[in-house]
Amino acid sequence: MNKYLIRVVLGLLVASSLLLAACGGQPMSSPQAPAEPEVEAEAVELRVWTHQNIAFNAGLEDLAQAYMAEHPNVTINFETFDYDTYIQTLQTALPAKTEADILQMFGSWVCSYVEGGYLAQVPADVISLADAQAKVLPAPLGGYVCDGQLYGVPQEYNIEYGAALFNTALAEEVGAAGYVDGWADWDEFIADARLMAESQDGVMTRAGFNFTGSDGIATMFHSLILQYGGQYLKDGVYQVNTPEGVKALELMKLLVDEGLVDPVLFNDEENWVGDSYFDGSSAIGLVGPWAVPEYSGDYPEVVKVTIYAPLPSVGAEPLFAAASGWGMSVSANSDVQAAAWDFVKFAALDPANAVQWNLASGTLPALKGNVSGANAEKLVTEFPYFEPFLALLEYGQHEGQFPDRDFVWYEVTYPRVLNFLQGNVALEETLKTIESEVRDSFQ
Amino acid sequence: MPKEFSLARFLGDWLRHPLRGRDAAEKRFVAMTVSPLLLYMAFWTLFPLLWGFSLGFFEYSARRAGGPFLGLGGDNPFVGLQHFQHMMNFAPDAPLIVRQFHIGFKTTLLFAFIVVPLNLAITLPLAVLIESVHKQLKGLFRALFFLPVLAPSAGVAIMWGYIFHPQRGLLNAIIGRFAGKLIGVNWTGDPNLIVAGVPVALLAVIVAYLWQDYGYNMVIFVAALQGIPQSIKDAALVDGVNAWQMFTRITLPLLSPTILLTSVLTLISAFQVFDIIQIMTDGGPNDQTHTLLLHIYSYAFRYQRLGWAAAVSIVLFLLVFAISLVQTRLLRTEWEY
Numbered sequence: 001m002n003k004y005l006i007r008v009v010l011g012l013l014v015a016s017s018l019l020l021a022a023c024g025g026q027p028m029s030s031p032q033a034p035a036e037p038e039v040e041a042e043a044v045e046l047r048v049w050t051h052q053n054i055a056f057n058a059g060l061e062d063l064a065q066a067y068m069a070e071h072p073n074v075t076i077n078f079e080t081f082d083y084d085t086y087i088q089t090l091q092t093a094l095p096a097k098t099e100a101d102i103l104q105m106f107g108s109w110v111c112s113y114v115e116g117g118y119l120a121q122v123p124a125d126v127i128s129l130a131d132a133q134a135k136v137l138p139a140p141l142g143g144y145v146c147d148g149q150l151y152g153v154p155q156e157y158n159i160e161y162g163a164a165l166f167n168t169a170l171a172e173e174v175g176a177a178g179y180v181d182g183w184a185d186w187d188e189f190i191a192d193a194r195l196m197a198e199s200q201d202g203v204m205t206r207a208g209f210n211f212t213g214s215d216g217i218a219t220m221f222h223s224l225i226l227q228y229g230g231q232y233l234k235d236g237v238y239q240v241n242t243p244e245g246v247k248a249l250e251l252m253k254l255l256v257d258e259g260l261v262d263p264v265l266f267n268d269e270e271n272w273v274g275d276s277y278f279d280g281s282s283a284i285g286l287v288g289p290w291a292v293p294e295y296s297g298d299y300p301e302v303v304k305v306t307i308y309a310p311l312p313s314v315g316a317e318p319l320f321a322a323a324s325g326w327g328m329s330v331s332a333n334s335d336v337q338a339a340a341w342d343f344v345k346f347a348a349l350d351p352a353n354a355v356q357w358n359l360a361s362g363t364l365p366a367l368k369g370n371v372s373g374a375n376a377e378k379l380v381t382e383f384p385y386f387e388p389f390l391a392l393l394e395y396g397q398h399e400g401q402f403p404d405r406d407f408v409w410y411e412v413t414y415p416r417v418l419n420f421l422q423g424n425v426a427l428e429e430t431l432k433t434i435e436s437e438v439r440d441s442f443q
Numbered sequence: 444m445p446k447e448f449s450l451a452r453f454l455g456d457w458l459r460h461p462l463r464g465r466d467a468a469e470k471r472f473v474a475m476t477v478s479p480l481l482l483y484m485a486f487w488t489l490f491p492l493l494w495g496f497s498l499g500f501f502e503y504s505a506r507r508a509g510g511p512f513l514g515l516g517g518d519n520p521f522v523g524l525q526h527f528q529h530m531m532n533f534a535p536d537a538p539l540i541v542r543q544f545h546i547g548f549k550t551t552l553l554f555a556f557i558v559v560p561l562n563l564a565i566t567l568p569l570a571v572l573i574e575s576v577h578k579q580l581k582g583l584f585r586a587l588f589f590l591p592v593l594a595p596s597a598g599v600a601i602m603w604g605y606i607f608h609p610q611r612g613l614l615n616a617i618i619g620r621f622a623g624k625l626i627g628v629n630w631t632g633d634p635n636l637i638v639a640g641v642p643v644a645l646l647a648v649i650v651a652y653l654w655q656d657y658g659y660n661m662v663i664f665v666a667a668l669q670g671i672p673q674s675i676k677d678a679a680l681v682d683g684v685n686a687w688q689m690f691t692r693i694t695l696p697l698l699s700p701t702i703l704l705t706s707v708l709t710l711i712s713a714f715q716v717f718d719i720i721q722i723m724t725d726g727g728p729n730d731q732t733h734t735l736l737l738h739i740y741s742y743a744f745r746y747q748r749l750g751w752a753a754a755v756s757i758v759l760f761l762l763v764f765a766i767s768l769v770q771t772r773l774l775r776t777e778w779e780y
Contacts, residue, residue: 084744087744087745088744091505091506091747092505094506095505095508095514112506113506115506115518116506116507116518117508118506201625201627202627203609203610205625205627264632264633265609265610265629265632268725269631269727269728270609270629270631271610404747406746407745407746410745411539411741412539415730419729422634424635437538437539440538441539
């Protein structure tokens with residue numbers, strides 16, 4: 001009997017050790033430990049999670065080195081993830097409480113994680129909401145404000161409309177000169193873009209203006225509604241089946257009908273705007289300035305002849321919808337929230353450090369103070385194509401809080417508008433469908 | 444004569460008489476060596492299955508803080524059969540998520556029922572041809588035709604994406620050479636390209652899938668062909684059959700069990716197609732290649748509707764199970780030789 005008991009116990013021990021080995025991984029951090037002020041001399045380890053973007057992470061690591069030099073007791077460790085993997089990692093790690101202390105966030109995601117109680121509010125001694133509204137541009141800040149509270153700090157201004165990649169060498173080749181003084185209206189723009197488009201045997205081989213990517217279509221559609229004097233999201237109600245929505249789609253269809261782009265051949269799946277512009281199959285491309293550093297390594301000759309040309313506005317002001325931008329939040333589960341927020345403040349709220357990161361990452365500034373003055377000059381010197389954007393930033397409006405902005409942009413707006421532009425569905429039905437599908441997503 | 448060992452009988456005896464009898468020591472030894480593996484599988488296979496199954500009855504999102512038990516309840520409420528009820532909503536104004544489910548269901552069935560017969564129509568004759576060449580070349584041909592199976596699916600999808608590219612693709616270049624002009628057909632992105640009611644984008648994905656997959660069934664058929672006794676073939680030859688009669692009256696009937704096996708495996712695999720479609724078309728154009736697995740992935744990981752995605756997974760499981768049962772029943776054979 002004793003021998004039998006010993007064998008049973010040994011067998012259970014073997015089974016348990018196998019299970020524990022299988023479960024081995026990062027240690028679980030203690031749940032919901034309240035943030036307490038750390039004694040400066042106490043060793044602190046900060047874990048930072050970011051998505052994989054070489055320029056972004058190089059800039060952040062430089063700031064981390066500078067911070068650690070000033071705070072020798074702090075060690076900052078980075079873990080990076082492929083974009084799609086990062087989203088899934090956040091979704092599994094946050095409920096499991098295995099996430100890092102500092103989480104790189106895109107503004108559109110923040111409020112959905114706040115809903116789950118996963119993100120910490122920005123302490124007042126880091127920055128109050130009122131101070132943030134005074135210091136940070138409204139469009140990037142908008143993504144980090146949930147129910148009137150601040151849950152992170154943006155580092156960049158994500159802009160996907162307002163100005164477009166423009167190949168000056170191609171323009172000179174074909175005699176398109178309207179861009180030099182800026183296009184006064186869409187007719188002038190169309191004239192230039194039509195010259196720059198190219199077809200062979202009825203097949204478009206170079207788009208004059210490639211705006212039919214998912215971000216381009218969704219942002220252009222919503223921005224045009226704003227420029228025409230409408231509001232697509234009013235008091236929490238989404239409305240695009242309006243006169244302004246009609247005008248927005250009519251203008252976009254005009255660009256297609258004038259031969260600027262073939263939406264069947266140029267869209268997210270084929271000839272995506274970033275690849276297409278830099279490989280020469282699009283003359284003008286609607287994509288944010290983040291694309292230039294991404295492609296500069298492989299296409300330096302194209303970058304040399306590229307500017308960002310401001311698009312014409314149909315309204316008195318060049319209003320546009322902006323999706324906030326990348327920034328940093330702190331986990332509500334972190335044991336070292338004070339140190340984490342201190343680093344966030346150092347990296348994102350100090351104008352010199354913030355612009356250093358913008359310079360490294362090739363992104364537009366989120367801080368109002370960096371849109372003009374010496375810091376702005378540094379940005380323009382390094383990235384001359386930033387100049388038209390800096391003049392536009394004040395006109396950006398945060399796109400608004402959707403229950404799932406990615407669903408609205410990529411599952412509804414982009415495919416429906418693309419289908420309309422391809423000539424497969426009528427304008428009225430397109431607007432009606434977009435409005436009803438987006439409203440369903442609010443339920 | 445000793446009875447043939449049966450694990451089921453062994454476990455049954457063990458459960459009835461676990462620690463008694465002359466085989467008690469043997470039974471204890473087996474229990475202790477097998478139990479760690481069973482525990483491992485229970486944790487990594489059974490628990491996730493049960494978890495996934497349960498999620499289908501909740502409105503669950505990883506972003507919301509739920510109840511104390513595994514995040515269920517609270518802001519992730521129990522909704523019972525609500526997801527399944529929504530799936531039965533065929534109204535034209537049903538929510539997009541429901542309409543996409545219906546599209547995914549139809550597309551998955553269409554994909555599977557095109558792939559299976561095409562796959563068999565390619566692999567079986569190919570296997571017969573390989574078996575008919577000189578034995579020194581058989582190995583070479585088997586290896587060559589099996590190579591695509593070893594290629595990573597992402598690479599296959601990217602390669603076929605380039606072949607189908609509208610302006611720079613190989614297919615349009617070949618057609619253009621014959622036509623004498625530039626051809627700009629967007630094989631994977633034009634929603635108006637439909638042949639016999641089947642979107643060309645779906646056919647393009649099927650071509651890529653078949654190219655990667657056919658080698659697998661081919662080697663199974665080659666092995667099965669090698670198992671047919673030569674004496675039967677010799678007897679048939681003596682009776683004066685020609686090659687076609689040999690194939691249809693001797694080879695095919697004797698391969699029935701293998702055909703059943705390959706068709707079931709191919710069907711199950713086709714129902715789970717994901718990576719090739721996600722990379723080549725991402726469900727487009729206009730959801731024409733939107734399959735159930737892509738639907739599950741999108742709503743689970745892009746839009747955080749894990750409860751709905753789990754419910755669709757249950758439906759997919761039942762669909763595969765039901766069709767496999769029907770298939771096994773229809774293609775069942777009593778052939779022995």
